[in-house]
Amino acid sequence: MKRLVWILLITWATLPLWAQSEYISNSRYIEADRIENLSGNSGLLLLSKHNDLIISITNSAKKVSIYPKGERPDGYYEYCVIIDAEDTRTPKVEVSRRGSVYKTELTQTVKPDFLIAYRIEEVQKPIRMDDQTTSSDVHLNAEEAKIEFTTTIKNLKVECSPKLEAKVSTHISRSDPNISITTVVIPVSVLQKAQKMIESTHKKHDELDNKPEHSEEEWERLDSLQNEVDKAKAFFEELVYVTIYAESTNQLAIDIRDMGPRSKKCYAVLPLIIEKNVFVTECSMFMSEGGKLFGMRKYKDARIAYENALKSKDVVVNMRPNIQESITQCDTCILYESLAAMAIKKISEMKKNGTATQDEVAKYASAAIEFMQVLNTYNPDEFYITRIKNMKNMLTDMPLKIKFAIVEWKTLHEGSYIPNVEVWGYYGTPYVSSNTFSSDKKFKKILSKEGFNYKQIGVSNKQGIVEIELDRTNLPEGILFRPDSESNIKIAYMSIADLLRQAHGTYMEKQFRLRMYTK
Structure with a gap:
């Protein structure tokens, strides 16, 4: 406890560093977590109101795929960070805005085929948590678990779901009036009951689902049980997070699902110390210059500015990965700008010489669009949007071709190619997730009710290959891959947006290697 008090007192002494500027921070965004087909890899989903995030992983042994996905309808930009299945399960992530020396850090345990979401935002007073739990920390009540938050931050709010029935109380430390201690006492029975509800509804669903044949009433019962399972899981997820924040700070969350009787956790909640004032160092000035030049599409000049930041005498060592990532983004944009210019120039030359054919124009226009x-x-810019639109207008009547190679996925390695996999397009308007197609029997039931929303568009050959053509003016919402009903392989589903994002190839012809799980 003495160590905790000293940490808080030292931090409290630095509070004047909380200027009126805004600093980048991260908060768990549980509602945005989602299942996604990542071929056994794991992922993080970073959501921000800004389109200029620089993201790096500092403890990865393999190359990490980091790519922005663009703006969502709610105004957030999505950034996906995909971790290789054989790489670290606890990636350490650093995030900054392009041209800024400030960053936020997070460490998260990831799991296969699942995106864990964080909100990246700028706040006036970023905060962090320091786990102070020791082996001697025990709560004496066998029916409860306990969390203690110790802080110098005024009016710290600690919130949990009312359905958890936890008791939250705050008192001032006897040793120092500047320190407050907030206690959360959790009735473990509520968590246990919620877990048992998931298990029991799952069991009922699986027992009925495993029957070889189903009556109409049983199909209705299966749908009802699936809804109960989903509700039970959602209810449990609502219970297991305790959120803390104060005015003008980011939100932090603690997952309590693993807390049992007599368990106790202790945390210090601290203001995040800002290492340097903005734009007063040589490094930060070069970073700012690089960010401005990048936004102006002057990628070569921006690269020089970032290189100067990297070489500056006052560069902070732990900023080097983010600066290097900024340089990498400049290199990427320099390359693709050159390739796009070459493709557009080729189209102009063919038209000028009168040698342009539809196929040749489509080939180069498709490449220019991709670049x-x-x-x-x-670097979202109206300059690119206009030119992409012009190129697409040339290709409106040309079909989108996609070639799939379908192979078994056995947790950490590929198996055999899979023949006779039916490829279906989903043309409905309601959003559907991969959980919708939990079994072939359920898919048959869906077809009997909503067959008009689905269309079979191909089937894989003996080599697991299937090629399809889609009308660009009427693309499906998603693609469903249905293996033979007698196989031990799960149905897979991908939205068309995710498929096109992950596929390789050009605007005209895409290629995608699909790994399908064996049950």
Whole structure:
């Protein structure tokens, strides 16, 4: 406890560093977590109101895929960070805005085929938590668990779901009037009851689902049980997070699902100390210059500015990964800008010489679109949007071709190619998730009710290959891959947006390697 008090007192002495500027921070965004087909890899989903995030992983042994996905309808920009299945399960992530020396850090345990979401935002008073739990910390009540938050931050709010029935109380430390201690006492029975509800509804669903044949009433019962399972899981997820924040700070969350009887956790909640004032060092000035030049599409000049930041005498050592990532983004944009210019120049030359054919124009226009979409993803700009639109207008009547190679996925390695996999397009308007197609029997039931929303568009050959053509003016919302009903392989589903994002190839012809799980 003495160590905790000293940490808080030292931090409290630095509070004047909380200026009126805004600093980048991260908060768990549980509602945005989602299942996604990542071929056994794991992922993080970073959401921000800004389109200029620089993201790096500092403890990865393999190359990490980091790519922006563009703006969502709610105004947030999505950034996906995909971790290789054989790489670290606890990536350490550093995030900053392009041109800024400030960053936020997070460490998160990830899991396969799942995106864990964080909100990246700028706040006036960023805060962090320091786990102070020791082996001697025990709560004496066998029916409860306990969390203690100790802080110098005024009016710290600690919130949990009312359904958790936890008791939250705050008192001032006897040793120092500047320190407050907030206690959360959790009735463990509420968590246990919620877990048992998930298990029991799952069991009922699986027992009925495993029957070889189903009556109409049983199909209705299956749908009802699936809804109960989903509700039970949602209810449990609502219970297991305790959120803390104060005025003008970011939100922090603690997952309590693993807390049992007599368990106790202790945390210090601290203001995040800002290492330097903005734009007063040589490094920060070069970073700012690089960010401005990048936004002006002057990528070569921006690269020079970032290199100067990296070489500056006062560069902070732990900022080097983010500066290097900024340089990498400049290199990417320089390359794709050159490739796009070459493709557009080729189209102009063919038209000028009167040698342009529809196929040749489509080939180069398709390439130009791909290159400019990469540029627009890293640096959204009306300049790129207009040119992409012009190129697409040339290709409106040309079909989108996609070639799939379908292979078994056995947790950490590929198996055999899979023949006779039916490829279906989903043309409905309501959003559907991969959980919708939990079994072939359920898919048959869906077809009997909503067959008009689905269309079979291909089937894989003996080599696991299937090629399809789609009408660009009427693309499906998603693609469903349905293996033979007698196989031990799960149905897979991908939205068309995710499929096109992950596929390789050009605007005209895409290629995608699909790994399908064996049950």
